Amino acid sequence: MNLNPAPDEERFRDELRTWLTANAPAARAAKAASEEDNRDQIRHLREWQRKVYDGGWAGLSWPKEYGGRGASVIEQAIFNEELARCGAPPMINVIGLAMAGPTIIALGTEEQKKRYLPPILSGEEIWCQGFSEPNAGSDVASLGTKATRDGDCFIVNGQKIWTSYAHYSSWCLLLVRTDSTGPKHKGITCLLVDMKSPGVIVRPLKQITGEAGFNEVFFDNVRVPVSQILGEVDEGWKAAITILMNERANSGTGMYVTFRRIFDDLVQRTREVAGRHGRVCDDPLTRQDLAQSYIELEIFRLSANRALTRISKQGTPGPEGSILKLCYSETYQRMMQNAMQALGPYAQLAEFDGGKWGHNYLRARSSTIAAGTSEILRNIIAERVLGLPKSY
Ligand SMILES: Cc1cc2nc3c(=O)[nH]c(=O)nc-3n(C[C@H](O)[C@H](O)[C@H](O)COP(=O)(O)OP(=O)(O)OC[C@H]3O[C@@H](n4cnc5c(N)ncnc54)[C@H](O)[C@@H]3O)c2cc1C
Numbered sequence: 001m002n003l004n005p006a007p008d009e010e011r012f013r014d015e016l017r018t019w020l021t022a023n024a025p026a027a028r029a030a031k032a033a034s035e036e037d038n039r040d041q042i043r044h045l046r047e048w049q050r051k052v053y054d055g056g057w058a059g060l061s062w063p064k065e066y067g068g069r070g071a072s073v074i075e076q077a078i079f080n081e082e083l084a085r086c087g088a089p090p091m092i093n094v095i096g097l098a099m100a101g102p103t104i105i106a107l108g109t110e111e112q113k114k115r116y117l118p119p120i121l122s123g124e125e126i127w128c129q130g131f132s133e134p135n136a137g138s139d140v141a142s143l144g145t146k147a148t149r150d151g152d153c154f155i156v157n158g159q160k161i162w163t164s165y166a167h168y169s170s171w172c173l174l175l176v177r178t179d180s181t182g183p184k185h186k187g188i189t190c191l192l193v194d195m196k197s198p199g200v201i202v203r204p205l206k207q208i209t210g211e212a213g214f215n216e217v218f219f220d221n222v223r224v225p226v227s228q229i230l231g232e233v234d235e236g237w238k239a240a241i242t243i244l245m246n247e248r249a250n251s252g253t254g255m256y257v258t259f260r261r262i263f264d265d266l267v268q269r270t271r272e273v274a275g276r277h278g279r280v281c282d283d284p285l286t287r288q289d290l291a292q293s294y295i296e297l298e299i300f301r302l303s304a305n306r307a308l309t310r311i312s313k314q315g316t317p318g319p320e321g322s323i324l325k326l327c328y329s330e331t332y333q334r335m336m337q338n339a340m341q342a343l344g345p346y347a348q349l350a351e352f353d354g355g356k357w358g359h360n361y362l363r364a365r366s367s368t369i370a371a372g373t374s375e376i377l378r379n380i381i382a383e384r385v386l387g388l389p390k391s392y
């Protein structure tokens with residue numbers, strides 16, 4: 001693994017830093033907010049993605065013919081890292097850029113590529129991912145949302161849940177059952193569904209943080225033209241696997257920088273805040289917790305580099321992406337637990353650092369569930385990385 005950037009990668013980083021310095025707005029603190037605040041935040045994030053697109057930085061690793069820059073995965077990683085380093089807001093169309101777009105490039109028709117890829121890059125059309133159902137989460141292949149053929153349309157009926165961003169998405173990458181007669185991984189089809197279609201009902205779900213980032217989505221006799229199939233009928237599992245592997249392997253480098261900034265802030269706060277016997281940083285148990293978080297962050301940084309090396313050599317993320325996802329979600333959760341313990345009552349005050357410690361602690365609970373639970377990731381690592389026999 002060569003971690004020394006090549007001269008053209010250094011030039012790329014310099015050019016990007018210059019652009020970010022001139023253009024990046026500061027990220028706003030995440031918090032439970034009013035409807036109007038939320039709308040304002042979405043507007044702000046859309047404008048930011050549009051700026052990134054106009055600057056020629058959106059979908060860097062996408063091929064040039066589809067509006068990307070044909071950049072290497074290393075350059076994409078540098079982009080994620082620099083974005084996090086300068087504290088810029090995230091890309092609002094994260095599912096479009098990291099999952100829908102790459103899967104349409106891999107499996108879509110030329111017509112689909114022409115129609116859907118440009119507005120994904122500009123953030124004009126935001127995408128959501130309709131996989132999970134009330135009875136099909138980890139075991140998504142058990143999904144029951146049905147699509148039956150009626151002329152040149154499918155009629156879709158069923159329910160999805162935990163659908164992030166559905167309340168402001170234009171399109172949904174939807175997995176449906178088109179055949180129930182064979183094994184469950186067969187008979188699934190991936191559809192590109194217009195969220196404004198009659199019969200699509202979106203109900204936001206409020207989370208423990210007070211925000212409503214995900215939704216229940218109901219499909220009541222929704223008509224979807226057959227031209228909206230991604231890949232082949234009954235072969236949607238192939239699309240699902242491509243999407244899930246991209247989801248798990250994508251954002252390691254940028255995440256490390258963000259987590260490291262949180263960690264450095266925490267260490268600084270423990271020097272300033274008074275505990276029961278002097279400064280918090282003098283407490284031996286707190287020092288051990290902080291050292292443990294530091295070690296785990298270093299392991300995460302190295303794991304991210306390893307995943308990156310694999311993608312740059314083999315072109316696609318492998319099951320090792322599961323190691324990375326497991327590593328960052330559990331590291332982050334433990335670090336936020338340590339922060340709550342170290343900062344004590346301060347961490348619960350809205351006035352202390354804008355309430356970010358309590359908010360991030362609660363938000364971190366979801367990280368070991370979203371994009372595959374820790375138990376499922378351990379199963380994948382055991383079976384597909386270590387080659388152990390399947391569990392019962
Ligand atoms: C913040 C957030 C955002 C999300 N966004 C989306 C989204 O945009 N689109 C979408 O489709 N989904 C989304 N999800 C859903 C997510 O993918 C599911 O929650 C996840 O796959 C787990 O499914 P489940 O909640 O049904 O739990 P279940 O699958 O019911 O699991 C319950 C428990 O049983 C354990 N378990 C299940 N099977 C096994 C097994 N074989 N071996 C060992 N243990 C097992 C699990 O680890 C878990 O602890 C999101 C979830 C969160 C938290």
